[in-house]
Each structure stands twice: as C-alpha cells, then as structure tokens.
Amino acid sequence: MPEHSFARTLERRGVTAAVFRDEIVPANRPVILRGLVEDWPVVQQGKASPQATCESLLQFYRGKPVPLALGDPASQRHLFYRPDMERLNFVRRPESLLDCLRLMLSQVDNTQAPAIYIDAQPLPDCLPGFTDEHSIPMLDATVVPNIWIGNAVKVQTHFDLKSNIACIVAGRRRFTLFPPDQLPNLYPGPIDFAPGGTPVSMVPLDNPDFDRFPKFRQALAVAEVADLEAGDALYIPYAWWHNVESLAGFNVLVNYWWNEAQPATPLYDALLHAVLAFRDLPADQRRFWQRMLDYFVFETGGEALGHLAPQHRGLMGRASPERASAIKAILAEALNKP
Numbered sequence: 001m002p003e004h005s006f007a008r009t010l011e012r013r014g015v016t017a018a019v020f021r022d023e024i025v026p027a028n029r030p031v032i033l034r035g036l037v038e039d040w041p042v043v044q045q046g047k048a049s050p051q052a053t054c055e056s057l058l059q060f061y062r063g064k065p066v067p068l069a070l071g072d073p074a075s076q077r078h079l080f081y082r083p084d085m086e087r088l089n090f091v092r093r094p095e096s097l098l099d100c101l102r103l104m105l106s107q108v109d110n111t112q113a114p115a116i117y118i119d120a121q122p123l124p125d126c127l128p129g130f131t132d133e134h135s136i137p138m139l140d141a142t143v144v145p146n147i148w149i150g151n152a153v154k155v156q157t158h159f160d161l162k163s164n165i166a167c168i169v170a171g172r173r174r175f176t177l178f179p180p181d182q183l184p185n186l187y188p189g190p191i192d193f194a195p196g197g198t199p200v201s202m203v204p205l206d207n208p209d210f211d212r213f214p215k216f217r218q219a220l221a222v223a224e225v226a227d228l229e230a231g232d233a234l235y236i237p238y239a240w241w242h243n244v245e246s247l248a249g250f251n252v253l254v255n256y257w258w259n260e261a262q263p264a265t266p267l268y269d270a271l272l273h274a275v276l277a278f279r280d281l282p283a284d285q286r287r288f289w290q291r292m293l294d295y296f297v298f299e300t301g302g303e304a305l306g307h308l309a310p311q312h313r314g315l316m317g318r319a320s321p322e323r324a325s326a327i328k329a330i331l332a333e334a335l336n337k338p
Contacts, residue, residue, distance in 0.1 A: 009177065009226035009234070020138040024235060025163075030177050030226065030242075031235045037167045037254075038231030040134045046170045046230065050108055050250035053170040054101045057149075057252070060127035065094040068103075071115025071153070078154040078204070079115055079195055088195050090115055097126070104151055108249035117150035119196070123254065136165065136233070139256055148253040150246060157186060157201035157243040158194075161267060162257040164236040168228045171251030175226040175234055176205060178219050178241035185219035186241060191268055205243045264324040273331070 013034040015024065024031050037043055046053030071077055071090040082089045100118055107113035123130050123145045131145060159180065166175075178186060186201040194200055203213045210217060226234050236242055238259065263270075278289050294300045296316060305313045315327055 006176065006220075006223050006225040009175075009224045015138070017138040020235075025237075028237045030175075030224065030237065030240060032226050032228065033165070033233040033235060035231050036136060036165075036233035037134070037169070040167075040169070040231075042130075042134060042169055042252075043231050046252070050105055050170065053250070053252060054105065057127060057130075058098065058101070060130045061097050062128055063096065064125060066097050066100060066118050066121055066126060067092045068095040068100050069115065069117040069119065069150075071117070073112070073114040075115065076154075077113075077115040077152055078156070079117065080156050080200070080204075081189070081195070090117070090195075100149070104149065104250055107151060110249075111152075113151060115151065115153045117148075117153050119148050119150075120146045120255075121148075123147050134254070136167070136256070139165070139258065143256050143258045145254050145256050148251075148255065150251055151249055152246050152251070154206075154246075155244040156195060157203070157205060157241050158196060158198050159239050159241045160198060160236070160257065161239065162259040163238050164255055164257055165233055166228075166236065166253055166255040167233040168230050169252035169254055170230050171246060171248035172230070173228050173251065173253065174245045174247055175228070175236070176243040176245075177224050177226065177236065179222060180239040180241070182219045182222065182241060185215040187213050187216065191271065201241065201243075264319070265328070273335075 009030050009032050011032040011034055012019075012024070015031075015033050015036065042053065042056040045056040069079070069090045069092050071079060072082070075089045078089070080089055081087070097118075100116075104116050107116060126147055130147075131141075135141070157176070157178070166173075187203050188199040189202050191199050203209075203216045208216050208220075228234060274293075278286055281289065296304045305316050310317055315323060315330075317323060
C-alpha cells in the first residue's frame with residue numbers, strides 16, 4: 001500500500017431493509033454494514049478455525065467440480081497480467097471443492113504460497129442448501145449469491161456493472177474504493193482481455209509507478225478504505241472501482257450482485273461498436289457525435305425529442321421489445337456489410 005492517508009468508508013450497524021433501500025442506496029456511496037452476517041451459522045462455527053469453516057461449508061457440498069485458480073509463485077498472490085501482458089499470471093483447472101480446501105488449509109501459514117483461489121461460484125450450484133440457512137434482509141431471494149474462497153490474494157482494482165453486497169464469512173479483507181469518475185486516473189486495461197471479465201486498473205496499488213501513472217495521485221486523493229472482519233459486509237454501488245486484498249491465510253466471502261436495469265444489448269458490445277463508429281473520426285467530427293450521443297443517448301439536456309409527440313419519435317422513442325428488435329435488425333444488417 002502506498003504511503004497515503006485514506007478516508008475511511010462510512011459505517012452503519014443494524015441496517016434494515018428499509019434503511020438500505022431508502023437511505024443507503026440513494027446516496028450512491030460505499031457503506032460498511034457492520035455485523036450484517038455475524039449471526040450466520042457458518043460465521044459462528046468458523047470462529048474456531050479455518051478447518052471449522054471448511055467443515056461448515058462441506059456439509060452442503062454435493063461433489064460438483066469448481067474452477068481452482070492457481071497463481072504464478074512469482075506474482076506474490078497478485079491476480080493480474082504477466083509482465084508481457086500476453087497471458088494472465090494464473091491458470092484455472094477444475095477440482096473438487098474438498099481437494100481445493102485441503103490444499104488451502106495446507107498452505108494457510110505459508111507466506112510463500114502462490115495464489116490459491118475459487119472465485120464467484122453461484123452458491124445454489126456449488127453448495128446447495130446453503131442459502132436456506134444464510135441470507136440477508138435487504139435483497140430479494142431471487143438475487144443469487146456467489147462464494148469466493150482463497151488464501152491471501154490481491155484482486156486488482158476493477159469495477160462491476162452491478163451493485164454489490166460483499167459479506168465476510170471468514171478471514172479479513174481490505175477494500176480500497178474509488179468513485180466511477182476516476183476512470184481516467186486509474187489507467188484501465190483492455191476491455192476484451194481482463195482477469196475477471198471487466199477492465200482493471202493497470203496501476204499496482206501497493207507499489208504505484210507515479211512516473212508512468214502520474215494521474216493516479218488524483219485517484220488516491222479521493223480513495224477510501226474499508227477493513228472488514230468476519231460477520232461484516234460492504235455495499236459497493238454500481239461501477240465503483242474496488243481493489244480487494246485478503247489479509248488472512250484463509251478467507252471466505254459471499255457476495256450478492258444485482259442490477260434492476262436490463263439493457264437490451266450487452267454494454268461492452270455497444271462500447272466496441274461506438275469505438276468502431278466514432279473513435280477514428282477527425283476530432284471535429286468526434287465532437288459533433290459526442291454532442292449527438294449526449295442528446296439522444298445520455299439525455300444530458302433533457303428528454304430527447306421531448307418536443308415531439310411520442311408516436312413521432314421513431315426509434316428514439318420509449319423502450320419496448322418492438323423497438324429493441326427493430327434496432328437490432330438494423331445493426332445486424334449494418335455490421336454484416338463489408
């Protein structure tokens with residue numbers, strides 16, 4: 001971690017579903033939810049030892065393999081790119097959860113061990129029945145939780161296109177958070193080749209090269225940090241950047257992602273289409289199309305074509321299955337042209 005005095009993330013305790021919905025979500029800021037899952041059986045049983053946590057988890061296991069990520073021993077458990085950026089610095093292979101946990105337990109006290117990690121496995125598939133005994137009050141039961149298990153790994157600064165509640169089941173974690181508007185100061189990597197499927201910052205948090213990444217100082221000036229223990233949770237709003245460092249030799253996290261908005265097309269595909277259409281135009285033409293996008297897409301000046309009756313707005317009208325189908329047909333034809 002660079003020498004910097006980070007702001008501390010706001011903390012709340014005893015948060016109800018109503019408080020979360022009416023106060024926390026509208027504020028669009030990360031919030032530590034102290035003790036949110038401290039009564040979960042797996043949290044209580046896991047206080048004894050990492051072995052006890054594993055035993056608590058395995059009572060729900062039915063034998064389905066999980067993807068085990070193993071890091072390059074030289075990477076100091078930092079899940080990232082190799083120096084040449086041709087490959088990632090870890091590989092995945094299917095293993096039984098039992099064998100994964102045995103491996104992790106055997107390396108708990110080994111500070112030289114490589115990254116050993118299971119990420120984002122849907123709990124109904126991985127541990128059927130777990131959610132019957134472990135839930136949180138603020139989300140509908142249709143939101144599917146995921147489990148993350150590993151040793152002291154470092155997950156590079158990234159964002160998600162969903163809101164997130166991350167619950168610490170075992171171990172300790174530190175989240176360093178940056179607002180969405182810090183995108184230019186975080187030096188993102190490619191969108192089509194990323195360690196976790198979303199772009200990551202190319203700046204190592206614990207040893208930033210300010211000569212190469214000078215604007216990162218501006219990101220650090222508005223960063224905040226959240227240190228969490230077993231039983232705590234963290235609310236991360238949509239598109240907030242977060243770096244995640246597991247601080248114990250054995251760590252388990254359960255997270256809930258959700259997004260009530262349902263885009264009619266994959267958003268990264270739309271971004272790539274915009275790159276293809278606009279980015280290589282001359283600067284004056286890009287500025288024109290930026291204004292067109294601001295008006296028609298982002299509606300920064302108010303409702304697009306609001307001066308026209310709804311029936312006269314064509315494909316710029318309100319969202320509907322029919323509008324989506326018509327636009328997709330036009331795009332499919334256009335993209336198939338040489």
